[in-house]
Amino acid sequence: MPNLRTEELDISFIETGAQHGQPVLLLHGWPDDATTWDAVADRLNKRNLRLVIPYLRGAGPTTFRDEGVPRTANGAILAMDAIALMDGLGIERFSVVGHDWGSHIAECLTIGWPERVERIAQLSSTPRMGGLQTPPFRQSQLYWYQWFMATKRGAQAIAKDRKGFARIQWENWAPDGWFDEATFGGVAKSFENPDWLPVTLHSYRVRWEEAEPDPRSAWLEEKVKETKSLDLPAIFIHGRADGVTPAEMSENVHEKFTGPFERILLQNVGHFPQREDPESVARELAIFLEG
Incomplete structure (x- = not known):
């Protein structure tokens, strides 16, 4: 697996597709890793696309170069990793x-x-531009794991069984039987990264102001809050059976985009469309990226 050294990280990534094709950066979520795109990438490999798929900080083989660097993971600092x-x-x-x-x-x-x-x-998680608002009680109930991570006891419990904590999200967020033991077991190896827990905790604590964002990224955090819409071509792919971000949450996503936009809903698909229905996701991405 190729590895690129930045000022702060040794970033491991997968690169596939056309060597001189149109570059596409594919970014995974949580609790997941870069292999989430494997089946989609296989279906896009014959297209004129150069696919770059990194492991985010704290996941799998991507490591920090300096023990003293804070294990922050707000969106802006993760974007700075991607640009690097x-x-x-x-x-x-x-x-x-x-x-x-x-x-x-x-x-x-x-x-x-x-x-x-x-x-x-964008897949499954709705835009945060304009600022993240406190969700209504029903959505807060689905976000229980985020509030759990904000507590000292919650962090201690996750430290004792990080794979168990991740697995319950996989079970809750999509229809029963969508993954097998081999798939989860392979991805769970990425959670053995020593920085996975502090990175995970910071990511969720910072979004609800229980932690401060990395100061080096403050300029971008402010810019995201100030931005109301984007004007580039965009699509949003959402599973109708998403167990953590219900499909109705993306009904008004079009208001965040003033350029060409399409919302794509997938039947019988939960929070992991690229894993649950790679055929449909690859088809929609091919049409969009080559459009």
């Missing part, structure tokens, strides 16, 4: 596809470096 990767690969213009955490990283990239992002595709 693309800079290191010499890629100036690209499209970005993001699922879950990756969805927010994608919009941060688009807001921070609009001249570099051609198209944006």
Whole structure:
């Protein structure tokens, strides 16, 4: 697996597709890793697309170079990781596809470096531009794991069984039987990264102001809050059976985009469309990215 050294990280990534094709950055979410795109990438490999698929900080083989660097993971600092990767690969213009955490990283990239992002595709997690609002009680109930992570005892419990904590999200967020033991077991190895827990905790605590964002990324965090809409071509892919971000939450996503936009709903699909229905996701991405 290729590895690129940035100022802060050794980023491991998968690169596949056409070597001189149109660059596409695919970003995974939580609790997941870069292999989430395997089946989609297999179906896009014959297209004129150069696919770059990194493991985010704290996941799998991506590691911090310095023990003293804070294990922060707000969206803006993760976007800065992604730009450092693309800079290191010499890629100036690209499209970005993001699922879950990756969805927010994608919009941060688009807001921070609009001249570099051609198209944006977001899966499952709705845009946060304009600021993240406290959800209504029913949605807060689905976000129980986020509130759990904000507590000292919650963090201690997860430290004792990080794979068990991740697994219950997989079970809750999509229809029964959508994954097998081998698939989860393979991905769960990425959670053995020593930085997975602090990175995970910071990501969820910072979004509800229980932690501060990485100060180096404050400029971009503010820019995301100030931005009301984006005008580049965009699509939003959502499973109708999403168990953590119900499909009705994306009904008004079109209001965040003033350029060409399409919302795509997938039947009998939960929170992981790229794993649950890679055929449909690959088809829609091919049409969008080559459009």
